[in-house]
Amino acid sequence: xxxxxxxxxxxxxxxxxxxxxxxxxxxxxxxxxxxxxxxxxxxxxxxxxxxxxxxxxxxxxxxxxxxxxxxxxxxxxxxxxxxxxxxxxxxxxxxxxxxxxxxxxxxxxxxxxxxxxxxxxxxxxxxxxxxxxxxxxxxxxxxxxxxxxxxxxxxxxxxxxxxxxxxxxxxxxxxxxxxxxxxxxxxxxxxxxxxxxxxxxxxxxxxxxxxxxxxxxxxxxxxxxxxxxxxxxxxxxxxxxxxxxxxxxxxxxxxxxxxxxxxxxxxxxxxxxxxxxxxxxxxxxxxxxxxxxxxxxxxxxxxxxxxxxxxxxxxxxxxxxxxxxxxxxxxxxxxx
Amino acid sequence: xxxxxxxxxxxxxxxxxxxxxxxxxxxxxxxxxxxxxxxxxxxxxxxxxxxxxxxxxxxxxxxxxxxxxxxxxxxxxxxxxxxxxxxxxxxxxxxxxxxxxxxxxxxxxxxxxxxxxxxxxxxxxxxxxxxxxxxxxxxxxxxxxxxxxxxxxxxxxxxxxxxxxxxxxxxxxxxxxxxxxxxxxxxxxxx
Amino acid sequence: xxxxxxxxxxxxxxxxxxxxxxxxxxxxxxxxxxxxxxxxxxxxxxxxxxxxxxxxxxxxxxxxxxxxxxxxxxxxxxxxxxxxxxxxxxxxxxxxxxxxxxxxxxxxxxxxxxxxxxxxxxxxxxxxxxxxxxxxxxxxxxxxxxxxxxxxxxxxxxxxxxxxxxxxxxxxxxxxxxxxxxxxxxxxxxxxxxxxxxxxxxxxxxxxxxxxxxxxxxxxxxxxxxxxxxxxxxxxxxxxxxxxxxxxxxxxxxxxxxxxxxxxxxxxxxxxxxxxxxxxxxxxxxxxxxxxxxxxxxxxxxxxxxxxxxxxxxxxxxxxxxxxxxxxxxxxxxxxxxxxxxxxxxxxxxxxxxxxxxxxxxxxxxxxxxxxxxxxxxxxxxxxxxxxxxxxxxxxxxxxxxxxxxxxxxxxxxxxxxxxxxxxxxxxxxxxxxxxxxxxx
Numbered sequence: 008x009x010x011x012x013x014x015x016x017x018x019x020x021x022x023x024x025x026x027x028x029x030x031x032x033x034x035x036x037x038x039x040x041x042x043x044x045x046x047x048x049x050x051x052x053x054x055x056x057x058x059x060x061x062x063x064x065x066x067x068x069x070x071x072x073x074x075x076x077x078x079x080x081x082x083x084x085x086x087x088x089x090x091x092x093x094x095x096x097x098x099x100x101x102x103x104x105x106x107x108x109x110x111x112x113x114x115x116x117x118x119x120x121x122x123x124x125x126x127x128x129x130x131x132x133x134x135x136x137x138x139x140x141x142x143x144x145x146x147x148x149x150x151x152x153x154x155x156x157x158x159x160x161x162x163x164x165x166x167x168x169x170x171x172x173x174x175x176x177x178x179x180x181x182x183x184x185x186x187x188x189x190x191x192x193x194x195x196x197x198x199x200x201x202x203x204x205x206x207x208x209x210x211x212x213x214x215x216x217x218x219x220x221x222x223x224x225x226x227x228x229x230x231x232x233x234x235x236x237x238x239x240x241x242x243x244x245x246x247x248x249x250x251x252x253x254x255x256x257x258x259x260x261x262x263x264x265x266x267x268x269x270x271x272x273x274x275x276x277x278x279x280x281x282x283x284x285x286x287x288x289x290x291x292x293x294x295x296x297x298x299x300x301x302x303x304x305x306x307x308x309x310x311x312x313x314x315x316x317x318x319x320x321x322x323x324x325x326x327x328x329x330x331x332x333x334x335x336x337x338x339x340x341x342x343x
Numbered sequence: 344x345x346x347x348x349x350x351x352x353x354x355x356x357x358x359x360x361x362x363x364x365x366x367x368x369x370x371x372x373x374x375x376x377x378x379x380x381x382x383x384x385x386x387x388x389x390x391x392x393x394x395x396x397x398x399x400x401x402x403x404x405x406x407x408x409x410x411x412x413x414x415x416x417x418x419x420x421x422x423x424x425x426x427x428x429x430x431x432x433x434x435x436x437x438x439x440x441x442x443x444x445x446x447x448x449x450x451x452x453x454x455x456x457x458x459x460x461x462x463x464x465x466x467x468x469x470x471x472x473x474x475x476x477x478x479x480x481x482x483x484x485x486x487x488x489x490x491x492x493x494x495x496x497x498x499x500x501x502x503x504x505x506x507x508x509x510x511x512x513x514x515x516x517x518x519x520x521x522x523x524x525x526x527x528x529x530x531x532x533x534x
Numbered sequence: 535x536x537x538x539x540x541x542x543x544x545x546x547x548x549x550x551x552x553x554x555x556x557x558x559x560x561x562x563x564x565x566x567x568x569x570x571x572x573x574x575x576x577x578x579x580x581x582x583x584x585x586x587x588x589x590x591x592x593x594x595x596x597x598x599x600x601x602x603x604x605x606x607x608x609x610x611x612x613x614x615x616x617x618x619x620x621x622x623x624x625x626x627x628x629x630x631x632x633x634x635x636x637x638x639x640x641x642x643x644x645x646x647x648x649x650x651x652x653x654x655x656x657x658x659x660x661x662x663x664x665x666x667x668x669x670x671x672x673x674x675x676x677x678x679x680x681x682x683x684x685x686x687x688x689x690x691x692x693x694x695x696x697x698x699x700x701x702x703x704x705x706x707x708x709x710x711x712x713x714x715x716x717x718x719x720x721x722x723x724x725x726x727x728x729x730x731x732x733x734x735x736x737x738x739x740x741x742x743x744x745x746x747x748x749x750x751x752x753x754x755x756x757x758x759x760x761x762x763x764x765x766x767x768x769x770x771x772x773x774x775x776x777x778x779x780x781x782x783x784x785x786x787x788x789x790x791x792x793x794x795x796x797x798x799x800x801x802x803x804x805x806x807x808x809x810x811x812x813x814x815x816x817x818x819x820x821x822x823x824x825x826x827x828x829x830x831x832x833x834x835x836x837x838x839x840x841x842x843x844x845x846x847x848x849x850x851x852x853x854x855x856x857x858x859x860x861x862x863x864x865x866x867x868x869x870x871x872x873x874x875x876x877x878x879x880x881x882x883x884x885x886x887x888x889x890x891x892x893x894x895x896x897x898x899x900x901x902x903x904x905x906x907x908x909x910x911x912x913x914x915x916x917x918x919x920x921x922x923x924x925x926x927x928x929x930x931x932x933x934x935x936x937x938x939x940x941x942x943x944x945x946x947x948x949x950x951x952x953x954x955x956x957x958x959x960x961x962x963x964x965x966x967x968x969x970x971x972x973x974x975x
Binding site for chain 1: 426438440475481
């Protein structure tokens, strides 16, 4: 049984489905007057964030607190490398306080994995560099499942800056494991290296894909944020020449024309197909306001789903026994 | 990358030899008839009553009782389910368990007479957890308990208001309840 | 640009230098090819007397100077020079002022070409914004525009930043476009370098432009083309070493093509001994060994195309000391004749080969439908009729360009264009183009 959640690939179909099912139950708590469940009472969770993220951090914090865990936020941004403290020392310092789980977000790929080598507590990857963001993929799958029903056999299209997207990688892993088919769409400069070995289709042509001409009819489209910095900066005097001044695409308007979810592109979608975006959105760049605010948009559902999904993840990692010894298998309640 | 199973999910224990049937299908039906009548009697005709089945087998039992009450007295009582997994006091003794469904009855639980419904009453810890879960759901005006079988060995001061059958057992024995909706047939046996 | 004109019967032509026959043009297409064709009513008759009929020539590399330097050439005057030179399509390079780096700009250039109505003007889009070599230009917008740009180039400047070159090659793949590189490593040959680096430049005291500045960029770029799977085209190849690299790259199946200018096929660097800037060009004229390698490369197809790099300049931009004068030579009206002299007459290319290098392959590289087509019934009547036996004297003042900077002034060149047809319309005839209303009335 897994102690950690580092990659969406850590979950098999049954495990992922269990989390989504539990999240359904957790979601109901948001409607209650008393938003509290006692399952994680006495457990301590630390949000160890080396990168700004109000959205994800608050989501984990609320999730932990609604399960009655004690949640602490440690903002390690700028504290570790710049002060000369190794990642190992930072992690050990936090773990030494006797925490049960560490939720880690770090700008370098693989950081969460490294931390598991040094600490005994559970580690949850809240986003490591451009590698993975498993809870995002889970909440995306949760939102999709609510709108579409079972995901097996569904065709999901993911559009945007795929080279720098941990969300894309996690989503491809999780959605394909749940039996869905995925198509990635981006200009060639934003396609990840080696993408032909991923378990998905790729295309440079968003219109053809949405119209069903590339890999069949589309059941949902997920737009990824395109950072404006990817456009490149002019080499004004003083810029560090080793940083890329060359952009991945020339102008915002050209990106929006080729790969933005415009009202016209929205009309290409079948009626039932929703629109997702992990946020924050660049309205007018990768997504038009009309698309973002339309009935198809699951953007706010995704945010809401984030808490329920993270509650489910925390519950399944922390609530049970730390070691599943041979004699103890999860059975139905023996003593009632 | 290869995925390891994230949870361990059990099969329902298969039928074993040496099992002794204590209630057959028609026994169970008669018992439920009686409980339904008793509920109607004790609640002045079922007004303001909500049945909450405790998953897994408490759910179909609650449904059957609600159907009988409607059939006997023409009263629609509130019907829902109350999952107690997150309120168990023994969460840390086993690997994490899958959650059951919690469904609030139409009309909610505030001010209602809630009758918890379960298949077997044993240590009482399940009911204790159900009371905690119920408190977080709302504020009933009163709570009662209906069980199909009471097998004794209470570890907490908990008692049932409606009992289908009192079944003295030794602690090593297991009481197995099978219901048509879940197991394909109705039967209570001791193993 | 429509209007197929009246039917035309070409009597006694030799298509691609083959057997003499007749060709009837009607409704914009070749209606019939065969001996002894009748003259239909209302048709114009041209007695060709064995003149050679070629598919209309396609130039991959022209500078039409509009917008920005209309004093030296306009799209209209450049189109006239092109038609008189036997061209039916020209690619107009992007280093105008303002630079052609947006959809709006290229659509304007295409529109002006249509208004002039003499050749198909295909705008080339810039690779980098403002040709600054830093950021991608709006390549996708230009490809998707009404101008349907398929050739992108920063010509005039080398795309020297490797990262930008790689991004650009990747970025233009969805549009089936080609990146045409001006191969000149600016760290090895900067803007002041104006003469082939060698014995001559040392003796004359002119900053040298070494061959390796071209060869090293081509070597890098063919590897980038292989890595990205994109199409690369090399402009105005001038060095033997470049031809060697291209030959190797093609043997490896890399998607690279190349062009050579007429002046690099004929002229050698000793011509600059008198410091006359009419011979100043980028890349510079080179020694005879390089000229021979270029001819051999064009003959065996390592070099795919002849492209003029037609570069008009005002007299006041050439009337300077050699090092200060502008780079560039006229080329549209003299190109065919120079190729006949250097390649056909010595037997290194037959007429079919010339048609391949000056029409068929350029049309494929530029993804130009309707040009470089076989001479057969049903094909577009986009043709050039040339008399290889007639010669002409190059007189700068009589050329159609507004500028006069031709390095062939005073030379007698072989081959005279008798007529040029664009989809059945006569766009040049006996040294004159049909009158068209001026764009700016």
